[in-house]
Amino acid sequence: MNLKLEMIVLPVSDIDRAKAFYEKVGFRLDVDHTANEDFRIVHFTPPGSECSIIFGEGMTPIAPGSFQGLYLIVSDIEEARAELTGRGIEVSEIFHDAGGVFHGHEGGDVTHRGPGQERLAGLHPERASYGSFLTFSDPDGNGWVLQEVSQRLPGR
Numbered sequence: 001m002n003l004k005l006e007m008i009v010l011p012v013s014d015i016d017r018a019k020a021f022y023e024k025v026g027f028r029l030d031v032d033h034t035a036n037e038d039f040r041i042v043h044f045t046p047p048g049s050e051c052s053i054i055f056g057e058g059m060t061p062i063a064p065g066s067f068q069g070l071y072l073i074v075s076d077i078e079e080a081r082a083e084l085t086g087r088g089i090e091v092s093e094i095f096h097d098a099g100g101v102f103h104g105h106e107g108g109d110v111t112h113r114g115p116g117q118e119r120l121a122g123l124h125p126e127r128a129s130y131g132s133f134l135t136f137s138d139p140d141g142n143g144w145v146l147q148e149v150s151q152r153l154p155g156r
Helices: 015-025 077-086
Strands: 007-009 028-036 039-045 052-057 070-074 095-097 104-106 109-111 119-121 133-137 143-148
Touching: 015 028, 015 039, 015 052, 028 052, 070 077, 077 133, 077 143, 095 133
Parallel strands: 007 052, 070 143
Antiparallel strands: 028 039, 039 052, 095 119, 104 109, 133 143
């Protein structure tokens, strides 16, 4: 049986503000539909992704900003950072982990740190696939991670 992750329901507080943000990031707007005053759905897909996000009115009881560690994979993290900052998106500096162990959440910022691990500035020293990251958050604080993957692990 194949199971594909298709959609993530994202908790946001202001639908139009979130819509403007994800358009600015470069996600493709697929649907913006209002059924009535209690139900509106906005559906976006990141470029190159088969998985989408949806948000809106009447979608989820989860508190806005609760999602952390939503991963977006890029082949060149420096290029991705330049594009996002060029679009006016506030992103972290590129970082890597001292020991390659990740992740956790501290104070609204997605971090990559296990016990005894340090988050170090800059690209992974060997530019290893899966080794370099940056983060950004939407206006509600939902946290995204960009991870550079240049060569997939076997079976992926």
